[in-house]
Amino acid sequence: xxxxxxxxLGITGSIAAYKSCIIIRELVKRGAEVQVVITPAGKEFITPxxxxxxxxxxxxxEFFSQRDGTWNSHVDLGLxxxxxxxxxxxxxxxxxxxxxxxxxxxVTTYLSMKAPVFIAPAMDLDMYAHPSTQRNxxxxxxxxxxxxxxxSGFLASGLExxxxxxxxxxxxxxxxxxxxxxxHDLEYGRILITAGPTYEKIDPVRFIGNxxxxxxxxxxxxxxxxxxxxxxxxxxxxxxxxxHKNINxxxxxxxxxMYDVCMERFGHADxxxxxxxxxxxxxxxxxxxxxxxxxxxxxxxxxxxxxxAAALGKLKTERQVMVGFALETDNEEQxxxxxxxxxxxxxxxxxSLKNEGTCFKSDENQIKILSADGIKExxxxxxxxVAADIIDHLVEVMPEILPF
Numbered sequence: 001x002x003x004x005x006x007x008x009l010g011i012t013g014s015i016a017a018y019k020s021c022i023i024i025r026e027l028v029k030r031g032a033e034v035q036v037v038i039t040p041a042g043k044e045f046i047t048p049x050x051x052x053x054x055x056x057x058x059x060x061x062e063f064f065s066q067r068d069g070t071w072n073s074h075v076d077l078g079l080x081x082x083x084x085x086x087x088x089x090x091x092x093x094x095x096x097x098x099x100x101x102x103x104x105x106x107v108t109t110y111l112s113m114k115a116p117v118f119i120a121p122a123m124d125l126d127m128y129a130h131p132s133t134q135r136n137x138x139x140x141x142x143x144x145x146x147x148x149x150x151x152s153g154f155l156a157s158g159l160e161x162x163x164x165x166x167x168x169x170x171x172x173x174x175x176x177x178x179x180x181x182x183x184h185d186l187e188y189g190r191i192l193i194t195a196g197p198t199y200e201k202i203d204p205v206r207f208i209g210n211x212x213x214x215x216x217x218x219x220x221x222x223x224x225x226x227x228x229x230x231x232x233x234x235x236x237x238x239x240x241x242x243x244h245k246n247i248n249x250x251x252x253x254x255x256x257x258m259y260d261v262c263m264e265r266f267g268h269a270d271x272x273x274x275x276x277x278x279x280x281x282x283x284x285x286x287x288x289x290x291x292x293x294x295x296x297x298x299x300x301x302x303x304x305x306x307x308x309a310a311a312l313g314k315l316k317t318e319r320q321v322m323v324g325f326a327l328e329t330d331n332e333e334q335x336x337x338x339x340x341x342x343x344x345x346x347x348x349x350x351x352s353l354k355n356e357g358t359c360f361k362s363d364e365n366q367i368k369i370l371s372a373d374g375i376k377e378x379x380x381x382x383x384x385x386v387a388a389d390i391i392d393h394l395v396e397v398m399p400e401i402l403p404f
Contacts, residue, residue, distance in 0.1 A: 003031030013041025088122030196236030313344030
């Protein structure tokens with residue numbers, strides 16, 4: 001379950017820091033990519049050279065690299081990771097995290113982290129039992145952090161307590177369990193997805209279309225299916241193929257055909273993800289024979305196509321979630337916010353042509369997710385990873401899915 005996952009491992013100044021080598025080895029063995037961020041105190045217990053040899057990545061410790069002055073971006077790390085694990089985590093670091101004391105690279109990375117955070121405390125048992133430490137732990141749990149409970153031992157008073165960092169194998173298993181659970185978080189769900197362009201015929205050989213490759217929509221379909229959903233993928237004319245057996249592909253060409261299929265299937269869907277680049281207009285008249293070149297100018301009269309998102313938005317019930325996409329060239333957030341409200345969407349994924357190497361025909365994308373709760377920004381990633389980010393957000397806002 002950890003294959004291909006990107007893990008930020010935070011190491012603090014604890015005698016248990018040597019166990020981080022075992023954690024790294026186990027994560028790498030399971031196919032994860034590990035980036036270590038260590039506090040200055042942590043380097044007193046284990047050397048960055050050792051950690052770098054295990055991860056095959058430079059260890060991040062300071063805000064600026066001592067070698068060439070390069071700035072280490074905690075924001076980029078927060079966008080890069082699928083999870084952050086802080087092991088060992090001292091009482092001092094717990095206090096800083098709980099109170100936003102961003103005086104080192106590890107805490108600033110934590111405060112910028114978009115992915116789930118796992119914390120494995122390590123300290124004297126009496127320190128762990130102290131009310132101030134427990135208060136900080138409760139605060140961090142309220143923020144959504146996941147704690148890997150420490151192992152048992154005995155307090156100075158002779159009573160049993162906890163404080164010693166949990167065994168590395170147990171810590172790695174906690175991450176595996178999280179991603180395994182996530183792999184089935186759409187089980188029993190029915191998802192309607194549109195993808196690709198639509199072609200609006202001018203004559204038997206010409207059409208109005210756009211540059212959409214369908215890659216983003218197909219990546220979303222594969223991600224939903226991988227997580228257990230049954231997917232209806234309404235695909236415009238693209239050359240892509242589906243892989244997962246849970247995907248029911250329905251090929252269409254025009255906006256009207258896509259509209260008809262969506263209207264037919266939306267009532268059975270728990271969620272609709274409208275990723276297709278649907279043509280806004282179609283020729284008012286379609287010639288039944290190829291239009292020949294002439295000396296005069298050719299004038300095409302265009303009629304507006306049906307607005308699929310708006311039509312489904314009017315039918316949406318409280319148990320359904322709708323996701324839209326917006327590709328903008330100016331005033332991106334303003335236009336996307338207007339579309340969000342107008343079409344009764346739960347959230348909207350914003351693309352921008354200003355981000356080079358994304359959008360049409362590209363294998364990568366860079367998005368923002370806009371909802372009534374605000375804006376989430378993501379870094380540039382392969383579309384398969386962008387799909388995972390979008391579906392993570394979908395799962396957060398979806399009502400409980402009931403069995404078929």
